[in-house]
Amino acid sequence: MDFDKELDARGLNCPLPILRAKKSLAEMQSGQVLRVTSTDPGSMKDFAAFAKQTGNELLSSTENNKEFEYFIKRK
Amino acid sequence: MSSDSGACWINGLKQDYQEIFVEEWSPYLGAVLMILIIIGLMVSGMFWGIYGGLKLWGDYFNNMIGIGPFLGVPQKLETLLMHRMSLMNMTLVLGAFCAALLSRQFLINRPPKLEYVWATMGGCLMGLGATLAGGCTSGGFFTPVLHSSPAGWVMWVGLIGGAVIGLKALLWTLEHIEWGMQAPRTLHVPPVLLSVYPLLGLGVVIAVLYWATDWYGSGNERLEARGILILAGFAMGFIMHRSRLCFARCFREPFMTGEGHMTKAIILGLAIGIPIAALLIQKKLIDPYLGIPPTFWMGSLLGGLIFGFGMIFAGGCASGSLWRMGEGHIKLWVAAFFFAVSGSISSALLKKSGLMVVEVTIDEIDATKMGYQAFFPVMLNNWGWAILAGGAALLIWYILVSYNECTEKFTVL
Numbered sequence: 001m002d003f004d005k006e007l008d009a010r011g012l013n014c015p016l017p018i019l020r021a022k023k024s025l026a027e028m029q030s031g032q033v034l035r036v037t038s039t040d041p042g043s044m045k046d047f048a049a050f051a052k053q054t055g056n057e058l059l060s061s062t063e064n065n066k067e068f069e070y071f072i073k074r075k
Numbered sequence: 076m077s078s079d080s081g082a083c084w085i086n087g088l089k090q091d092y093q094e095i096f097v098e099e100w101s102p103y104l105g106a107v108l109m110i111l112i113i114i115g116l117m118v119s120g121m122f123w124g125i126y127g128g129l130k131l132w133g134d135y136f137n138n139m140i141g142i143g144p145f146l147g148v149p150q151k152l153e154t155l156l157m158h159r160m161s162l163m164n165m166t167l168v169l170g171a172f173c174a175a176l177l178s179r180q181f182l183i184n185r186p187p188k189l190e191y192v193w194a195t196m197g198g199c200l201m202g203l204g205a206t207l208a209g210g211c212t213s214g215g216f217f218t219p220v221l222h223s224s225p226a227g228w229v230m231w232v233g234l235i236g237g238a239v240i241g242l243k244a245l246l247w248t249l250e251h252i253e254w255g256m257q258a259p260r261t262l263h264v265p266p267v268l269l270s271v272y273p274l275l276g277l278g279v280v281i282a283v284l285y286w287a288t289d290w291y292g293s294g295n296e297r298l299e300a301r302g303i304l305i306l307a308g309f310a311m312g313f314i315m316h317r318s319r320l321c322f323a324r325c326f327r328e329p330f331m332t333g334e335g336h337m338t339k340a341i342i343l344g345l346a347i348g349i350p351i352a353a354l355l356i357q358k359k360l361i362d363p364y365l366g367i368p369p370t371f372w373m374g375s376l377l378g379g380l381i382f383g384f385g386m387i388f389a390g391g392c393a394s395g396s397l398w399r400m401g402e403g404h405i406k407l408w409v410a411a412f413f414f415a416v417s418g419s420i421s422s423a424l425l426k427k428s429g430l431m432v433v434e435v436t437i438d439e440i441d442a443t444k445m446g447y448q449a450f451f452p453v454m455l456n457n458w459g460w461a462i463l464a465g466g467a468a469l470l471i472w473y474i475l476v477s478y479n480e481c482t483e484k485f486t487v488l
Contacts, residue, residue: 010258011186013390013404014324015245015331022488023249039261041180041402042319045099053332053483065263066182 209368233379
């Protein structure tokens with residue numbers, strides 16, 4: 001999937017992946033896509049809740065060999 | 076036909092395994108199960124606490140490096156496996172480790188360098204805060220609230236304040252500190268190892284069960300009691316990992332994303348637990364003062380503030396740090412280490428300064444300069460009012476969280 005900005009949140013556990021994603025999204029324009037990688041098992045639920053709460057669309061959320069990958073579209 | 080039913084049965088097993096051991100549990104389920112275990116502990120005459128065990132580990136370390144006598148750290152220490160909270164802490168980590176293996180989530184998780192700084196700072200503050208409050212989020216907040224002590228609620232106030240200030244501080248650091256944010260390479264688990272994780276997990280369960288039954292059936296009264304604790308701690312670690320139950324999240328999340336699930340789960344747990352605990356206390360199955368620290372109210376408030384701030388930077392509360400250790404997060408190993416050492420040092424120095432020397436008052440309760448053992452039924456003269464006080468506090472908390480979920484009025488992001 002295409003993306004405009006990337007956030008490497010590996011090694012971080014909650015609340016940092018969400019906090020850093022929020023900061024990255026704030027620096028982006030509406031419609032742009034942020035790619036986040038995380039190794040926190042709790043991040044899947046966190047990002048789903050974050051997307052729902054903030055209105056930024058979670059385009060996809062996948063796991064590959066302990067690394068989680070999220071694509072979030074800035075609202 | 077028989078092979079069909081065989082395949083169906085195996086598929087059923089696989090699905091059950093997936094649902095029970097892989098999928099995340101609801102925090103409400105986690106909270107209710109935790110209450111069950113805690114009630115079980117109470118019936119056995121024990122209360123749930125984590126800080127006491129960590130402090131013991133800190134005492135051992137400080138004695139080992141030679142600063143113990145200088146600080147005033149106790150020299151004669153109970154052994155790590157005999158000290159009840161220490162034992163439960165260890166099996167809590169094991170339980171989480173086992174759960175992480177069964178769900179194939181265990182991973183040695185290395186954080187960016189800056190996180191080690193926060194783990195150190197957060198851990199040190201948590202140790203100090205827990206000493207002042209007479210306990211951590213478990214022993215200084217959750218357990219006293221359960222035992223109808225206002226000390227828990229005062230720590231609650233402190234924890235909220237500390238969490239808000241900590242969150243704002245953390246946000247500030249995200250804006251202003253660039254150093255040490257580079258994530259190290261993820262340590263990938265070889266597929267062969269990953270595939271046997273569940274077997275390893277099963278091995279851990281069997282080993283722990285064997286250990287517990289060996290002690291329980293030993294005929295030695297001390298070992299018998301501790302056999303139960305082995306299982307209780309293990310179960311708690313397992314449950315907390317599966318449901319990702321965390322007091323830090325409980326206090327922090329409403330101010331961060333507005334989401335209140337963890338908070339409401341803890342509220343539910345307390346709502347169920349307080350009346351049951353009240354019954355057990357009235358039936359004299361447990362002495363409530365065992366679970367009430369002599370810190371009402373200055374110690375609880377100050378301690379809560381400091382602990383609340385620290386846990387935001389550490390990335391977990393007391394129990395949260397332990398189960399994340401079991402999941403493989405290196406940052407929390409560091410945080411727990413400094414929590415332990417700081418707890419030992421704080422305790423020794425605060426005692427030496429006279430601030431936290433325990434004295435028995437005329438009413439035969441413990442007191443320090445930071446407070447006394449406050450118990451609602453004594454303060455309010457009857458149990459009815461005591462339960463009402465606890466219930467009212469829970470209701471207010473619930474209303475604030477629900478209101479915030481809709482309006483996000485209290486979020487600081």
